[in-house]
Amino acid sequence: MPFADDGRDPLERYSRQMRFGPLGEEGQRRLRSSRVTICGCGALGTVLANHLVRAGVGFVRVVDRDFIETHNLQRQILFDEEDVASNLPKAEAAARKLRAINSEVVVEAVVADIDHTNILELVSDVDLILDGTDNFETRYLINDAAVKLGKPWIFGGVIGSEGQTMTIRPGLTPCLRCVIETSPPPGMTPTCETAGVLGPAVAVVASFEAVEAIKLLAGKLEALNTELIMIDVWDWAFRRLKIAALKDRVDCPTCKHRTFEWLDGKQGSHTTTLCGRNAVQVAAPRGHRLDFAELAARLSGAGEVRHNAFMLRFAADGYEFTVFPDGRAIIKGTNDVAKARTLYAQYVGN
Amino acid sequence: MPTVQIPTPLRPHAGGLDVVEAEGATVGAVLEAVVSKHPALRERLFEGGELRRFVNVYVNNEDIRFLEDLETPVGERDEISIIPAIAGG
CATH class of the missing domain: 3.30.310 (TATA-Binding Protein)
Incomplete structure (x- = not known):
């Protein structure tokens, strides 16, 4: 029986989270009326979706273009061997797990490749966009859409044992392109294939993203991260790079000049x-x-x-x-x- | 001597080191000393005399683009970091 129908306070299941002072019951109510889109449902995306659905975010859309393979299971925490055998798309398999975890949350699965033709439709009806992708092409596209719509988004990336994340609020913080002007060309940067990736490294970065999402959706804006966070779980390294001052000091084509090269389809291949x-x-x-x-x-x-x-x-x-x-x-x-x-x-x- | 933190992807081109010490009064001079010691790093960091656009450099956790870029002065105890854009996930 769905939790909400058993006559108990529907907020009861979040009691331990609400008892955390900075969030409180008011923050929890805000989470319940919030909507997010998670772009990509691989390693980062499954951890993000898991946290946010358990935390009681009201509406969670997961978008992914891919199917589950056995070598995903090492780090993509919502999937199991049965999902691989069933040839399920990641978004669909994730949605089934997420609904079983918390039937109160409306989970929408979208099996699609995020590109300039569909991104606005995927993100325009949510409060926050979360990055669970594995490439900069899609991230610059998300950045374009977020800046154009004035919508916050949270960037995260991981390779090997290290990762980075930043919280982007258009108009208030630097955007992705202010900080990372361009991504390295193929061959100049390692991939998950050449450098590998540790499950816990992804989980740490995605968890930082999830905490930022909770703060943002609950209206605890003063607690948000304003830096570029770098984490290496192998070396115990944690660094906070100061980027706030980049806003308005960088001649950013995206957030200063409002040219949206990825969204217009001028950048990005097929x-x-x-x-x-x-x-x-x-x-x-x-x-x-x-x-x-x-x-x-x-x-x-x-x-x-x-x-x-x-x-x-x-x-x-x-x-x-x-x-x-x-x-x-x-x-x-x-x-x-x-x-x-x-x-x-x-x-x-x- | 100022130190330069080498990110994981570039360590194979810096003799496996995660930190390199090098003399220099500016970020540019220190990085030039580093690539002289480890020539394989040069084309990964520089194009002509300029930093490649995807290479981000920080001094004591501040982006040199809002300091004085390669002309940013550095002292004995300053830490220069090369920060890679991390694509995976």
Whole structure:
């Protein structure tokens, strides 16, 4: 029976949290009437969603483009082996777990690649955007949307044993682009694949993000972080880099000049190398949904094909393709974007 | 001598060190001394004489962009940090 129907005070389940003085009952009530979008439901996103649903944030939307694989389980805390066997999308599997954890919270699963065509729709009806992504392309896109809408968002990133986070309130703090003007080009920076990643490192960074979210949603604005936090769980390092003074002192194209290059689709490719997976995503939006039965029939001569309502998977030439109804594909077995485009054209067709 | 904190991704190009000591009166001079000792770092930090746009440098936890950039004076006990943008998650 849903908790709210058993005749007890619906706030009772949050009693230990409300007893924490700086939050209190008033803060808890604010959390219950708050709405968030979590962009990405991998390592950071699952920890974020877990914390916020347990804490009683009223509405949680989780957006992710991906499916669960066995090597995710080391750090993506909402998933288990059954989810891998069921070929569930991450957003859907996460939503099922989250609803079981707290049936009071409205959890919305969106299986989609966040891009400039859909981001405003995904974030315009929430109070806060949370970063659970694994790449700067999507983060700059989130930053554009957040600045344009004047909506707060919380950035987090992790590799190996270290991570960083900052809380961005457009107009009040520097934005992501003020602080990190541009991301390193491919090959100049490690990925989860080359450097690995520790589950606890992700959990620590996502937990810092979650605390900031709770403060922000509960209206405890004076307690918010105004610095770029750097954490290394292996070296016991914790640093607070002073960035508040960057606001207005940087000639920021995004928050000073209000040019939104990612949101306008001028920046950002339609292919993405996926962190840590020897895989490339090819996004080829088309006006209609793919007919999997037809595609499977076409591909059956080329390799092994199977499909369900959410995806079609087939292997050929040492590559594994996961194709989604909207025409997007993840091609495993290469990091080469051009090769992936060619494979997509060869097997799926443009 | 001022110290320079080397972030994990760059340590393989700095003989595995996490901290490098180097002489210099400004951030630019200290970093130049560091890349002279560890030439593999040069192209990762500099393009021409300028810091690469994705390289963020802090002195005692303050961004040099709102100090005096590479001309920021440093003393014996100052700590310079190269802060990478961390992509994963």
